[in-house]
Amino acid sequence: MERVKASFKAKLESALPGQEIIVERPKSAELGDFAFPCFRAAKALGKNPAQLAQELASQLSLEGAEILAAGPYLNLKLQGETRARLMLEALVAHPAFGSAQPHDETVLVEYSSPNIAKLFTIGHLRSTMIGHTLAQVNRYLGCRVWRLNHLGDWGTQFGTLLAAYKRWAETDNPALDQDFAWAEEIPEKRRTPLYRLFQLYVRFHQEEEAQPDMRAEARTWFKKLEGGDAEARRLWAWFREVSLKEFQRIYDRLGVSFDAMDGEAFYEDKLANAIDTLKAANLLEPGDGGAQIVRLEDRGIQTPSIMLKADGTSIYATRDLAAALYRRDTYHFDRCLYVVGSDQILHFQQLFAVLAKLDPWFEGRMSHTPFGMVKLPEGKMSTRKGNVVFLEDVLDEAVARVLAIIDEKNPELHDKARVAEQLGMGAVVFFDALNDRVKPITFTWDRVIALDGDTGPYVQYAHARICSVLRKAGGDWAAMAQPMASSEAALPFPSQAVPASLQGLDHPSAQALLFELAGLPDALRTVQRENMATALARQLLAIAKAFSAFYTHCPILWAENAPEVRDARLTLSLATARALRQGLFLMGIQAPEEM
RNA sequence: GCGCCCAUAGCUCAGGUGGAUAGAGCAUCAGCCUUCUAAGCUGGUGGUCGCUGGUUCGAGUCCAGCUGGGCGCACCA
Structure with a gap:
């Protein structure tokens, strides 16, 4: 998929020499897999964006894909089978979809x-x-x-x-x-x-x-x-x-x-050295009331940093300073x-x-x-005043609510306690990531422990349903959704061959699912760039949602299905299960096989 | 008073580097279980993106001012 993007970009670069080419991801699968907005290049060339898109569409071509003008956009849309093959190869035949090689950072x-x-x-x-x-x-x-x-x-x-x-x-x-x-x-x-x-x-x-x-x-x-x-x-x-x-x-x-x-x-015995470093740099000076401070007006900060209190003891700034110096030298x-x-x-x-x-x-x-x-x-909330909600109470309540739902919906489930724990944690932890914003959160039980809609258990449910289908498919399908070992970040899944025919995946819901799966690498990079878990949580929801639609529209184990259709749909389901499990794992959430 | 952050549907929130009819969930209304888990799916209702100007071919997104909230402002962390 990355190769397709790169060759699309290369073609655009040679068609529009000197222009900066930014290839985006369209808003939905119907539009295509990659999009090039023509506004900027059109302006530079003194052309109408829609007209430029038309011209480019007639000039460019790529095997296995259509290049179409849609108003001022030039979209690359892969043929369904090509899209399916590229994505499934990436997801089940190769390890760690969307990951990057270890490097020196x-x-x-x-x-x-x-x-x-x-x-x-x-x-x-x-x-x-x-x-x-x-x-x-x-x-x-x-x-x-x-x-x-x-x-x-x-x-x-x-x-x-x-x-x-x-x-x-x-x-x-x-x-x-x-x-x-x-x-x-x-x-x-x-x-x-x-x-x-x-x-x-x-x-x-x-x-x-x-x-x-x-x-x-x-x-x-x-x-x-x-x-x-x-x-x-x-x-x-x-x-x-x-x-x-x-x-x-x-x-x-x-x-x-x-x-x-x-x-x-830990930094206590490193404080004196940190203070000495400040002194050596001539940064430390006496402040009001006898404290030792560093003035920061030249950095646009009016409040000086207190490094030693008037009684000579350290303050958290001193310890954070010592920690940063230590980390510089250690790591x-x-x-x-x-x-x-x-x-x-x-x-x-x-x-x-x-x-x-x-x-x-x-x-x-x-x-x-x-x-x-x-x-x-x-x-x-104030610990000092004692009006706080303890984390364990929230976790326990979440687990209790999940347990009640299990008793109602799936009373035969074995290992109920373990599954309830995983789902309860999933609800609370996922909620936190979903709402990761600088805005304050007002705590209410029903919001934090919600179990349907955009929640952790919704994603976990999609995963569990896939596992159930894979179990019923027989063979080693179910085993293919299991990591072979525990791992730090990238779960080691066994390699699975992609079937020769993927015609079972031409339904729009299957194609939409492939499109959402393709969005995972971008989501991970966004998490890294913005230091926010939100993008990952949202992408997992989008994948789970797309799977749920696929699941209701495309029977997988239907007796009337041709074997190729069945295998293609099983492979897509397997790919989805892995993506969900891996994504949840990165967030610290478990994915039970049954719930 | 000064500084930083925030304001999107009834509620809770998504909406990299300005760009395709502003998207979800909850709630609400109407459908869908004799086939793979209905914690689900399909569709409907619901928005002058706080207000006023500005920059731009184009602003929820950038700039200024205003209004309303949150946080911080020297010996707590």
């Missing part, structure tokens, strides 16, 4: 980055799954990817935790294994030390509002921690351990993993993506500006991928 993706002693909320899902998809797609496109979890395991918040622990837990609940008498009851399945740490954190912030001097208490504890106080260190390590254990459970459930979990604390990356909420836009503008002043090498390599915050209908 290193991409860092920093994502998830939860704060220790806080529970995962629905808000954390965004960074986690957007980051996961970006990492996976970049791998699929041949980049060397490092997945970094910049854990929030340092900072003043630990002062808060330490102070709160000393006040209300140390004497009567030191192991955090009892419920607090003063706290509201914890749901049965959430009774963990982490949850009680969270309660301590919330209480501290609530009481702090009435007694502002408690803030100094928290700061003092952080200073002790950063100063190496043994007790502070011991508690810190324990808080961290307790948190990581819970995080890991969530990551396992989401199928997310990392190449490095170097959190903020020699080409791009570093920070998948962090849009409320930190200014912070990253400052950070990137400081880095660029320090070392021009950073310019153009750093990129913040912001996303809109998740809000509740009542307003902003």
Whole structure:
């Protein structure tokens, strides 16, 4: 298919020497496979675009295709059989459709980055799954990817935790294994030390509002921690351990993993060096109130970046600076993506500006991928205030709703629990990718856990129906839809020969499906270019939708079908199953064979 | 007050580098299960793309102003 595009482009280039030739993808299959808008070239040549299109149409030809003028457009439309052969060859006879060869490009993706002693909320899902998809797609496109979890395991918040622990837990609940008498009851399945740490954190912030001097208490504890106080260190390590254990459970459930979990604390012994580097470059100067700052007015940023607080302790900017310097020296990356909420836009503008002043090498390599915050209908979520929706509650509710539908629609299904888990995750995760925009999301249960229409389960359903047909087809059809091994990004499917006759695919719905499958490589490149999962999710929906139409219009295993028709349709179905499974896999979503 | 982002159908949203009659889903209405999973398919209703100017052969897309929202603005992350 790429070769057809290239030769179309080459023909246009020789017909229109000196003109820039941009070949687009038409809006729908009826128009053709490739389109050339004639506006620009026509203007340069002083011609009418429609007339130019006519002229080109009569001049150019390509075997197996028609080149037609449609108003001001010149469209290349493959013959149905040629289109089918090209696509099926690419999809089932060759590995990893739409992928790219491994090449020397290193991409860092920093994502998830939860704060220790806080529970995962629905808000954390965004960074986690957007980051996961970006990492996976970049791998699929041949980049060397490092997945970094910049854990929030340092900072003043630990002062808060330490102070709160000393006040209300140390004497009567030191192991955090009892419920607090003063706290509201914890749901049965959430009774963990982490949850009680969270309660301590919330209480501290609530009481702090009435007694502002408690803030100094928290700061003092952080200073002790950063100063190496043994007790502070011991508690810190324990808080961290307790948190990581819970995080890991969530990551396992989401199928997310990392190449490095170097959190903020990891950079603690690198802070002094980072500060020295700033000093050596003459960038550090005293600011109001005794803090050490870097001025950024020359970069168009009025707010200076604070690098050391007045009490001499570090701040997150210091740790992000040290992390960036460390990553430069460790990974020699080409791009570093920070998948962090849009409320930190200014912070990253400052950070990137400081880095660029320090070392021009950073310019153009750093990129913040912001996303809109998740809000509740009542307003902003706040861990401190305790009005949050926990991620696990959303996941559990999704699974419960799926289970109820399975009991209603397919009560005989074996391994119900596993399938319900896969579909529930699919619903929640797919929703997040679909709505990947900088705009904030207002959380409502029915939206996030929708199971029909443009949803993950809709795509999963199309895949499951194909698998069902392949099973009934006998032979090794079903096995051909299975990856041969687990894999990082590109699923290894067995190679399948494309049948000699593809006449069973001349129905418009089959051709429309081929057209949507052909859009997958573009969608993947869009994900990479825009750092957004949306394009992939939308393309998978388009493929699933096109398959559903094909499925209802073209019987596959019909007894009256000629064997060639049956085989051609099975091959197209197989190709679709692979594309869907691969696409979902890149998004961190499983594709059950039955549902 | 300053800076960044957003505004598309009743609701929730898609609409690279300006270009083919502005697309989905939900909701609603009408059809479709004696053949491969109806979590589905087919069709209908529904839009002055916030407002006003401008650039252009051509603007949902670019520019300016306005209106209405979101986020941020020095020792939290």
